[in-house]
Amino acid sequence: MSGAPLLEIEDLAVEFRTGGGVVRAVDGVNLTLARGETLGILGESGSGKSVTSLAIMRLVRAPRGKITRGAVRFEGRDLLTLTPAEMRQVRGGSIGMIFQDPMTSLNPVLTIGRQLVEPLELHLGMSRRAARARAAELLATVGIPEAVRRLDNYPHQFSGGMRQRVMIAIAVACEPKLLIADEPTTALDVTIQAQILELIRRLQAELGMALILITHDLGVVAGAADRLAVMYAGRVVEDGPTDAVFANPKMPYTIGLMHSIPRADDEGALSPIGGQPPDLSALPPGCAFAPRCDFARPVCRERVPEPRTVGPGHRARCLFDIDPARVGAVREGVAP
Amino acid sequence: MKSEVAVAPADTAAIPRQPGWIRRLLRNKGALVGLAILFGWIFVAIFAPMIAPYDPTLTVARARQAPSAEFWFGTDQLGRDLVSRVLYGSRISLSLGLISVTLGAIPGITLGLLAGFYGGWVDTVISRFVDALLAFPSILLALLVIATLGPSLQNVMVAVGVATVPEFARLTRGSVLAIKALPYVDAARVVGAKGLRIMVLHILRNANAPIVVLATLQVGAAILIGAGLSFLGLGAQPPTPEWGLISAEGRQVLRKAWWISTFPGLAILSVVIACNLVGDGLRSALDPKMRNS
Numbered sequence: 071m072s073g074a075p076l077l078e079i080e081d082l083a084v085e086f087r088t089g090g091g092v093v094r095a096v097d098g099v100n101l102t103l104a105r106g107e108t109l110g111i112l113g114e115s116g117s118g119k120s121v122t123s124l125a126i127m128r129l130v131r132a133p134r135g136k137i138t139r140g141a142v143r144f145e146g147r148d149l150l151t152l153t154p155a156e157m158r159q160v161r162g163g164s165i166g167m168i169f170q171d172p173m174t175s176l177n178p179v180l181t182i183g184r185q186l187v188e189p190l191e192l193h194l195g196m197s198r199r200a201a202r203a204r205a206a207e208l209l210a211t212v213g214i215p216e217a218v219r220r221l222d223n224y225p226h227q228f229s230g231g232m233r234q235r236v237m238i239a240i241a242v243a244c245e246p247k248l249l250i251a252d253e254p255t256t257a258l259d260v261t262i263q264a265q266i267l268e269l270i271r272r273l274q275a276e277l278g279m280a281l282i283l284i285t286h287d288l289g290v291v292a293g294a295a296d297r298l299a300v301m302y303a304g305r306v307v308e309d310g311p312t313d314a315v316f317a318n319p320k321m322p323y324t325i326g327l328m329h330s331i332p333r334a335d336d337e338g339a340l341s342p343i344g345g346q347p348p349d350l351s352a353l354p355p356g357c358a359f360a361p362r363c364d365f366a367r368p369v370c371r372e373r374v375p376e377p378r379t380v381g382p383g384h385r386a387r388c389l390f391d392i393d394p395a396r397v398g399a400v401r402e403g404v405a406p
Numbered sequence: 407m408k409s410e411v412a413v414a415p416a417d418t419a420a421i422p423r424q425p426g427w428i429r430r431l432l433r434n435k436g437a438l439v440g441l442a443i444l445f446g447w448i449f450v451a452i453f454a455p456m457i458a459p460y461d462p463t464l465t466v467a468r469a470r471q472a473p474s475a476e477f478w479f480g481t482d483q484l485g486r487d488l489v490s491r492v493l494y495g496s497r498i499s500l501s502l503g504l505i506s507v508t509l510g511a512i513p514g515i516t517l518g519l520l521a522g523f524y525g526g527w528v529d530t531v532i533s534r535f536v537d538a539l540l541a542f543p544s545i546l547l548a549l550l551v552i553a554t555l556g557p558s559l560q561n562v563m564v565a566v567g568v569a570t571v572p573e574f575a576r577l578t579r580g581s582v583l584a585i586k587a588l589p590y591v592d593a594a595r596v597v598g599a600k601g602l603r604i605m606v607l608h609i610l611r612n613a614n615a616p617i618v619v620l621a622t623l624q625v626g627a628a629i630l631i632g633a634g635l636s637f638l639g640l641g642a643q644p645p646t647p648e649w650g651l652i653s654a655e656g657r658q659v660l661r662k663a664w665w666i667s668t669f670p671g672l673a674i675l676s677v678v679i680a681c682n683l684v685g686d687g688l689r690s691a692l693d694p695k696m697r698n699s
Contacts (some may be wrong), residue, residue, distance in 0.1 A: 162598035167598075175589040179611045179692075189597045240597060359441055 082140035083331030097304040110295030166241030170253035172233035176225035183221030233264035303358035320386035435688020443680035509567025514574025522582025531586035544569035581613035622685025626678030
């Protein structure tokens with residue numbers, strides 16, 4: 071992890087104007103990513119993890135959605151200030167992206183080959199013939215048998231897992247330096263999930279890509295990510311080395327997440343996090359998690375806690391030092 | 407674990423190479439019948455002078471003769487042979503239907519695509535304009551154009567074209583709005599595709615099914631509007647053998663000479679049905695998912 075980071079997100083904020091007011095989907099996110107590193111972004115629905123990834127690609131839709139402040143520096147250039155033409159070179163060229171739902175992420179009326187050839191023609195200026203040959207290679211790389219013949223098939227002739235492989239092939243076609251995978255396994259069967267994750271990891275190693283793995287599945291990030299960022303209500307509430315965050319979570323939300331995992335050695339009931347995620351158009355003035363937090367005190371509701379260093383490279387947005395071991399005691403009614 | 411993850415066994419089954427959409431269209435029996443009727447009429451339109459037994463504008467027999475061995479469709483009020491008039495009429499009605507729909511579809515689809523894709527003020531401007539056009543009945547809109555340009559067959563084509571623009575624009579806009587939100591459009595952006603490429607390759611190609619169906623329906627409607635304008639004396643001028651005009655001329659004597667209105671009416675009907683059959687077949691043929699039927 072030496073030298074300048076590959077990606078540096080600084081104070082990024084994204085807002086959506088809706089009938090019910092302004093929704094702050096992302097509110098002051100800071101993240102860095104070194105070359106070849108894997109960053110897991112963990113959070114529940116609506117926590118802003120997908121919007122963050124769309125903002126990196128500048129795909130937040132005007133006029134409703136808008137990046138209101140911040141910078142996204144990729145190899146030193148702020149992506150938010152690029153011209154549309156420069157941005158198109160980045161998309162699919164140096165940053166690849168795969169989406170959650172492989173069933174609808176491929177154009178149903180174009181053959182797989184046609185769609186694989188597109189980035190090659192757009193970014194590498196390859197001829198049709200050369201691009202087709204490369205497309206067949208790519209399909210073989212992602213583990214699709216009889217690749218040459220399969221180029222002429224349409225998306226509906228592939229299973230979900232196979233389509234996700236095709237999506238991955240398209241995303242890595244131009245050997246990007248960064249791959250953003252937005253819930254790449256959520257729509258797939260458990261057995262296929264493992265295969266897809268393994269494929270992403272293999273390609274990452276082969277191409278030396280950095281990876282942003284967005285998920286709500288703790289199991290997915292535990293095995294794959296070097297570092298972890300936990301998002302809640304549009305903010306990164308805790309980030310640090312994956313091992314440290316799992317072993318010693320400091321933010322009560324993260325602690326709650328860790329406790330909500332079913333464990334093989336514990337036959338008791340699951341312990342969910344009580345309450346509901348906050349309404350993003352009417353966030354409380356203080357810590358967004360305070361209304362659901364067992365440890366919340368009046369001061370928590372007054373101002374948003376700044377990230378606090380709690381270990382080497384490990385930061386949490388919480389005012390207090392909370393011992394994860396005591397969470398159980400709190401649940402049983404003992405005061406913190 | 408590295409190499410064995412590569413292949414999911416369920417997908418290795420052989421998949422036959424897919425036939426093109428033309429072959430798929432020809433496998434559809436309805437579309438085949440429709441195409442046969444349309445090509446039949448096109449053949450008739452091209453070779454009318456050789457097929458028609460008489461000159462369509464000359465009086466060749468007694469007026470209002472019932473269909474007989476000599477005059478299969480009978481004769482009209484002026485003693486002209488109806489078979490010849492209907493055969494020659496195909497030239498006018500077919501070109502009227504096809505040309506006016508093309509004239510309406512191209513600007514209509516373009517407007518709808520722009521409105522749906524860009525949204526915002528572009529959408530507002532185009533949609534209000536289209537709404538204003540939609541507020542008028544098609545025939546009135548066509549009348550307005552004719553009143554401006556003057557009555558003639560060419561102007562009828564333009565007028566009917568203008569009258570069908572809002573339908574195409576509205577339908578295209580709706581389809582584009584639905585398709586624009588699908589993940590594969592974002593996926594195309596993520597790959598670095600430009601706006602125009604996304605509009606045409608990824609959105610329009612997926613929106614073509616309803617548009618093709620509307621176009622085929624509109625061919626029939628265009629022939630009817632054209633006939634209506636001719637009936638009002640604003641389109642084809644007598645003695646031009648236009649189906650709508652012949653039909654309108656026979657209307658006054660429908661009780662005494664049913665054949666004058668009926669045969670051109672049947673001709674219109676056959677073209678409209680043929681267009682619908684072809685449109686339906688095209689819709690299936692263009693949709694890769696319906697290919698096996």
